[in-house]
Amino acid sequence: MIHKKQSLVDQQQLFAWLLRYLRILGLAPYVRVDGKYKKSQVLHGLSVSWRVIASVLTFVAILASPKFATSDIFYSLSQYWEPVMCLTSGIFSWHLLMSSTRLIRILNCLNLSKTNSQPVGFVTLVIFGIHLITLGYVIVAHSQGVENDWLHLISALNFVTNYSLNFSSALFLSIVMQLFTSEFCNIADVQLTSIFINSYSRDEGLSSSLSFLVLGSPTSDNDQATKRKVQLYKQHGCSAKLSKNSLDRIRRKLIFCNGKVSLIHSHFSMTVFCILAYEQLNTVMIVLYAMYQESSSS
Structure with missing residues (x-):
């Protein structure tokens, strides 16, 4: 069995926090009713509306960007960086929202789990803290000059949302x-563990029965030996049936696990692809921006 360790934050708690955060971002339009997650049509409508607004803002930012000039390619790339990042994030945010039915099945499956949650690793907590610091810097950087510019404020909010x-x-x-x-x-x-216990009990029963038949009993006669043989056959048949039931349970559990793995793969495949694409584009843009800054200063 998996034993629960003492920790400030475990996986179940972090999972609940992230689910609430995704609900704030408009990507988890679910409510919990009688211990089960169900889709809320009101929240789903609000989420779709927010995604439409965010997509329009992204396309407006792309169209409003200056014309791409090959003479100053580094500057042009830096101007297109934020809109392209928002576009990449928007693609998999739509995927998460449109495949919400599969995510509800995943959530309900995790909700029924009785496995003790493991503590969150130290590395995960450090990365999470670094992300919060970076997110705070992004919010401060994009909040400058938005006092009387509502369009800039909404665009900045859209970028911060996609960044997080x-x-x-x-x-x-x-x-x-x-x-x-x-x-x-x-x-x-x-x-x-169940199979080993059943196998051990069966082997113990067979060993004791065979020892009785081989060694015999000083006071036993042929009738007693015959009855003992019948009891031995019944024990062996019952143990075999018990082992077959255990194997059937394992087969059903494996089918259940295979279905859940396929469900996770179908739901998060596009998300993983877009996250990898986002990180690759982000890394390239950081390198190009550093080269541009170095060439400009020289």
Whole structure:
């Protein structure tokens, strides 16, 4: 069995926090009713409306960007950086929103899990803290000069939302996979332990019965030996049936696990692809911007 360790934050708590944060971002239009997650049509409508507004703002920012000039390619790339990042984030945010039914099934499956949650690793907490610091810097940097410019304010809010969306979605996916891994390990542990206990009990019963038949009893006669043989056959048949039931339970659990893994893969495949694309584009733009700054200063 998986034992719960003492920790300030465990995976279940971080999972709940991230789910609330995604709901604030408009990507988790769910409500919990009678212990189960269900889609809220009101929240879903508000989420779709916000995504439409964010998509329009992204396309407006792209169209409003200066014409791409090959004579000053570094400057042009720096001007297109934010709109392209928002466009990449918008693609997988729409994917998360439109595939919300599959995510509800994943949430309900995790909600039914009775596996003790493992503590969040120190590295994850450090990365999470660094992201919060970076997010605070982005908010401060984009909040300058927006006092009397509502369009700039909405555009800045859209960028900050898309910026935070990437990390929160990646961390949410990581926590979901860790929770399912713990659940699978717990299932395997319980089922294999059950098989070993049943096998041990069966072997003990066979050994004692065979010893009785071979060594015999000083006061036993042929009738007693015959009755003992019948009892031995019944014990062996019952143990075999018990082992077959255990294997059937394992087979059903494996089918259940395979279905959940396929569900996670179908839901998060586009998300993982867009996050990787976002990080690659971000890295390239940082390198190009550093080269541009160096060439400008020289």
